[in-house]
Amino acid sequence: MCGIVAAVANRNIVPLLVQGLQRLEYRGYDSCGVAVHNGGLRRARSTARVAELLQQVSTEHLEGTTGIAHTRWATHGAPAVHNAHPHFSHGSGDEAEGRPGRIALVHNGIIENHEELRNRLKAKGYAFASQTDTEVIAHLVDSLYEGDLFEAVQSAIARLHGAYAIAVFCRDEPHRVVGARAGSPLVLGVGAEGSEHYLASDAMALAGVTDQIVYLEEGDLVDLQLGRYWVVDRQGDRADRPVRTVQAHSGAAELGPYRHYMQKEIFEQPRAIADTLDGIQAVVPELFEASGNHPAGEGAHHVFKQIESVLILACGTSYYSGCTAKYWLEGIAKVPTQVEIASEYRYRESVPNPHTLVVTISQSGETADTLAALRHAQSLGMRHTLTVCNVASSAMVRETRLAYLTRAGVEIGVASTKAFTTQLAGLFLLTLALAQAKGRLTESQEAAHLKAMRHLPAALSAVLALEPQIISWADDFAGKQNALFLGRGLHYPIALEGALKLKEITYIHAEAYAAGELKHGPLALVTSEMPVVTVAPHDALLEKLKSNMQEVRARGGVLYVLADADSRIESEDGIHVIRMPEHYGPLSPLLHVVPLQLLAYHTAVARGTDVDKPRNLAKSVTVE
Numbered sequence: 058m059c060g061i062v063a064a065v066a067n068r069n070i071v072p073l074l075v076q077g078l079q080r081l082e083y084r085g086y087d088s089c090g091v092a093v094h095n096g097g098l099r100r101a102r103s104t105a106r107v108a109e110l111l112q113q114v115s116t117e118h119l120e121g122t123t124g125i126a127h128t129r130w131a132t133h134g135a136p137a138v139h140n141a142h143p144h145f146s147h148g149s150g151d152e153a154e155g156r157p158g159r160i161a162l163v164h165n166g167i168i169e170n171h172e173e174l175r176n177r178l179k180a181k182g183y184a185f186a187s188q189t190d191t192e193v194i195a196h197l198v199d200s201l202y203e204g205d206l207f208e209a210v211q212s213a214i215a216r217l218h219g220a221y222a223i224a225v226f227c228r229d230e231p232h233r234v235v236g237a238r239a240g241s242p243l244v245l246g247v248g249a250e251g252s253e254h255y256l257a258s259d260a261m262a263l264a265g266v267t268d269q270i271v272y273l274e275e276g277d278l279v280d281l282q283l284g285r286y287w288v289v290d291r292q293g294d295r296a297d298r299p300v301r302t303v304q305a306h307s308g309a310a311e312l313g314p315y316r317h318y319m320q321k322e323i324f325e326q327p328r329a330i331a332d333t334l335d336g337i338q339a340v341v342p343e344l345f346e347a348s349g350n351h352p353a354g355e356g357a358h359h360v361f362k363q364i365e366s367v368l369i370l371a372c373g374t375s376y377y378s379g380c381t382a383k384y385w386l387e388g389i390a391k392v393p394t395q396v397e398i399a400s401e402y403r404y405r406e407s408v409p410n411p412h413t414l415v416v417t418i419s420q421s422g423e424t425a426d427t428l429a430a431l432r433h434a435q436s437l438g439m440r441h442t443l444t445v446c447n448v449a450s451s452a453m454v455r456e457t458r459l460a461y462l463t464r465a466g467v468e469i470g471v472a473s474t475k476a477f478t479t480q481l482a483g484l485f486l487l488t489l490a491l492a493q494a495k496g497r498l499t500e501s502q503e504a505a506h507l508k509a510m511r512h513l514p515a516a517l518s519a520v521l522a523l524e525p526q527i528i529s530w531a532d533d534f535a536g537k538q539n540a541l542f543l544g545r546g547l548h549y550p551i552a553l554e555g556a557l558k559l560k561e562i563t564y565i566h567a568e569a570y571a572a573g574e575l576k577h578g579p580l581a582l583v584t585s586e587m588p589v590v591t592v593a594p595h596d597a598l599l600e601k602l603k604s605n606m607q608e609v610r611a612r613g614g615v616l617y618v619l620a621d622a623d624s625r626i627e628s629e630d631g632i633h634v635i636r637m638p639e640h641y642g643p644l645s646p647l648l649h650v651v652p653l654q655l656l657a658y659h660t661a662v663a664r665g666t667d668v669d670k671p672r673n674l675a676k677s678v679t680v681e
């Protein structure tokens with residue numbers, strides 16, 4: 058999704074800005090641009106990759122000491138150069154047209170009242186060169202400018218409805234950038250010498266530049282000048298936000314022996330799970346105690362004792378980890394659990410229960426719909442909140458009372474893999490903690506579950522060794538247009554996740570069904586051209602699943618079965634079987650999803666798609 062980098066310095070900052078954009082590329086974008094102060098406003102924009110923007114700025118000798126840069130993921134207006142940021146006030150801002158711009162601006166988010174503002178600004182004589190909601194803000198700041206950029210931005214944001222993070226500079230104030238955030242993340246980077254300062258939508262953009270980060274809060278406005286900065290809150294009062302030392306993530310950007318980040322991240326899963334459990338194992342003796350250092354945060358045990366039900370809110374892959382957790386929470390902890398897509402929950406009328414534990418699940422902790430759903434639940438009086446999240450400094454962690462932090466490390470591939478399995482690990486621990494708080498776990502059950510969790514990294518490594526067999530399946534899938542995924546019980550969400558992975562990165566149409574639903578519709582689609590992936594662990598539903606598989610075979614469908622070692626399903630004509638190394642009981646979803654990730658990955662490689670940056674998708678969806 059859109060990314061922002063900005064800087065005020067006393068050296069040419071174009072390379073720093075473009076490198077910052079490169080670090081944000083993983084989030085997904087369809088155009089990019091950079092603008093600097095150099096006598097007047099100058100910019101370069103492109104619908105190609107950031108690498109090409111780098112070429113362009115060097116060919117055009119674009120240089121300057123104050124500047125802003127952006128990667129855009131189109132919402133209002135097609136992905137085209139004229140819609141790419143930075144936007145200038147006064148139409149195109151193109152000197153050749155004799156209309157030099159005064160304000161340069163980049164924006165993440167969506168301005169909801171852009172139509173109304175556009176009409177007012179047009180009436181004042183502003184010419185629009187794009188279809189974006191962003192250009193409206195540039196003109197608006199211009200219309201309010203009376204010699205002080207900070208004041209102009211402050212007045213402008215008071216007129217905006219919607220979500221934004223912005224960075225702005227002005228032709229008439231060469232060493233100043235003003236930023237503001239409401240609904241979209243923005244951080245301030247403090248330069249090593251204290252003389253130059255930066256803004257970015259994600260601290261990762263500043264990796265290698267500074268590790269001194271200030272997380273701006275909702276409604277904050279920030280003024281960057283050479284050698285000084287200050288922040289004011291939404292009331293206009295000076296705010297002292299702490300400077301945190303944030304570990305640079307640049308190592309995460311190294312591919313090592315892997316061809317793509319997604320492949321690297323799939324193979325990092327044993328370590329990611331081990332790290333996630335480590336963070337929690339450090340306090341395992343206290344995990345089930347009433348007092349002490351509870352891994353979910355202070356007072357967690359007390360909250361877990363009180364709550365009557367769980368409401369899980371999430372989007373995308375994180376939603377499927379929630380769907381899996383429902384089986385654990387009801388099956389093991391016996392706590393009624395509802396899982397809802399965040400964008401649905403936030404807009405529907407629901408019946409709030411103040412004794413519900415609201416659980417948000419998010420890799421980024423910044424997904425707009427999940428955050429809005431959380432705030433909606435809070436506004437309905439639900440104050441017991443917990444997040445399972447991969448980013449400790451994210452809005453989601455800041456806004457919930459309790460948190461299980463996953464330690465997947467930075468995930469760059471748009472298609473989520475290690476974040477999913479670490480979320481499952483966090484959700485399983487939540488299940489155990491709830492079960493214990495409610496007295497629904499015997500000591501021996503607790504010990505058996507914890508033992509199985511500790512063995513997970515080794516079990517995952519054994520599953521990853523199946524890669525060569527998966528590659529042979531991927532060769533079959535590469536030429537297909539459609540695929541069906543079946544699963545039952547705990548593994549139905551895993552079938553959903555497998556289908557999502559395949560469609561995201563291979564563009565093959567894939568659907569997942571609870572296998573019992575086969576006869577109620579999808580069976581009509583089954584032909585020899587429709588591969589049917591079946592997740593078939595050796596559990597109580599295996600015999601029923603085998604009947605579903607016969608229904609597929611009888612219609613000429615070709616089955617690709619992920620069976621356990623002792624499932625007694627043999628490969629034969631039209632049935633391809635891969636055996637999982639061991640049966641893993643309730644934690645089996647963490648293992649069964651891995652071959653499905655590898656299947657999507659290798660099918661995408663065979664089809665030659667852009668694995669890490671699939672078309673139209675973004676890593677972190679910070680707009681609605």
Ligand code: G6P
Nearest residue numbers: 373374375419420421424473675
């Ligand atoms: C986007 C990403 C998905 C992710 C979803 C939710 O769609 O491409 O991989 O599952 O957002 O993101 P979150 O950060 O909240 O888990």
